[in-house]
Amino acid sequence: MSTEAKSTAAAGCGFREIRGLVTELSRRLDAHQRGRIAELDLTPTQAKALEELGEPRTARELAAALCCEPPNVTYVISKLEKQGMVVRQPHPLDGRAKQLVLTEAGRELRLDLLRRMGAESPLDHLSDAERSVLRDDLLKALGRAD
Amino acid sequence: MSTEAKSTAAAGCGFREIRGLVTELSRRLDAHQRGRIAELDLTPTQAKALEELGEPRTARELAAALCCEPPNVTYVISKLEKQGMVVRQPHPLDGRAKQLVLTEAGRELRLDLLRRMGAESPLDHLSDAERSVLRDDLLKALGRAD
DNA sequence: TATTGTTATACTCTATAACTATA
DNA sequence: TATAGTTATAGAGTATAACAATA
Numbered sequence: 001m002s003t004e005a006k007s008t009a010a011a012g013c014g015f016r017e018i019r020g021l022v023t024e025l026s027r028r029l030d031a032h033q034r035g036r037i038a039e040l041d042l043t044p045t046q047a048k049a050l051e052e053l054g055e056p057r058t059a060r061e062l063a064a065a066l067c068c069e070p071p072n073v074t075y076v077i078s079k080l081e082k083q084g085m086v087v088r089q090p091h092p093l094d095g096r097a098k099q100l101v102l103t104e105a106g107r108e109l110r111l112d113l114l115r116r117m118g119a120e121s122p123l124d125h126l127s128d129a130e131r132s133v134l135r136d137d138l139l140k141a142l143g144r145a146d
Numbered sequence: 147m148s149t150e151a152k153s154t155a156a157a158g159c160g161f162r163e164i165r166g167l168v169t170e171l172s173r174r175l176d177a178h179q180r181g182r183i184a185e186l187d188l189t190p191t192q193a194k195a196l197e198e199l200g201e202p203r204t205a206r207e208l209a210a211a212l213c214c215e216p217p218n219v220t221y222v223i224s225k226l227e228k229q230g231m232v233v234r235q236p237h238p239l240d241g242r243a244k245q246l247v248l249t250e251a252g253r254e255l256r257l258d259l260l261r262r263m264g265a266e267s268p269l270d271h272l273s274d275a276e277r278s279v280l281r282d283d284l285l286k287a288l289g290r291a292d
Numbered sequence: 293t294a295t296t297g298t299t300a301t302a303c304t305c306t307a308t309a310a311c312t313a314t315a
Numbered sequence: 316t317a318t319a320g321t322t323a324t325a326g327a328g329t330a331t332a333a334c335a336a337t338a
Contacts, residue, residue, distance in 0.1 A: 022172050070319075096313065130286060241338075
């Protein structure tokens with residue numbers, strides 16, 4: 001295709017190639033997860049919030065977990081509340097805060113979600129040994145090999 | 147299918163752990179690229195378009211490459227055109243279409259971008275051998291090992 | 293009649309600022 | 316005065332529909 005990228009790639013395997021592979025794998029895993037999430041009529045952010053609410057959290061804590069600002073938590077939680085999946089309860093220790101707590105339906109939905117996400121995966125064709133190797137290499141790439 | 151979906155996960159390394167590692171690595175690589183892109187005062191989509199325009203493309207082709215709809219190409223290209231990086235030329239074979247062609251400044255910017263993106267990377271601490279192993283594992287995970 | 297690119301428009305998501313109620 | 320959550324509002328980005336020019 002283009003010649004300018006080959007200077008670095010030619011030596012061994014270059015940054016751009018690995019970046020492309022990681023991106024592709026990431027997209028494939030994400031696509032799989034989005035499929036499971038869509039099966040339950042959830043948006044990705046709703047699903048993330050649902051995952052985080054295994055234990056009650058304040059809006060502030062949830063915002064930190066979701067890496068977003070508090071108004072966005074209000075936005076997402078309001079939708080989940082309308083669907084009857086979560087309720088806002090007064091915080092027992094701080095009258096300003098609210099505890100976001102899953103309803104019975106919310107807990108069921110969360111378990112359903114986690115079950116679906118773990119059930120099948122685009123990595124199923126790998127053997128246990130291959131997965132183990134992949135994990136170790138990823139850890140090494142992230143600079144925290146054991 | 148087993149009712150205990152985590153039986154394999156608990157034993158070795160599960161889907162969720164690898165997904166998390168791949169996502170983290172992907173985010174880290176993306177963050178690195180966003181840094182390089184921001185250095186040139188570009189948005190990620192502009193950078194992607196710039197990369198794709200190594201050869202002239204029609205808006206339709208660029209939309210396919212960027213996985214978006216044609217109006218969004220108009221949106222992005224109009225910005226790049228205002229910055230003097232690209233021009234819309236009549237297509238030699240189809241009067242309806244337009245060829246999106248980089249200007250001299252656009253070509254320079256594109257090369258600068260590619261050079262910066264390849265210059266350093268969050269994978270620099272890996273040896274050539276380790277990178278090679280990582281690449282092979284990723285290819286295997288993607289189901290197209292050599 | 294079909295297709296290319298553009299315009300007009302709406303929707304989603306996210307961010308900042310202002311407001312309230314507690315602390 | 317500071318903090319938690321909400322509301323109001325604005326911005327970027329992406330989508331659909333309607334349109335003009337061309338095939």
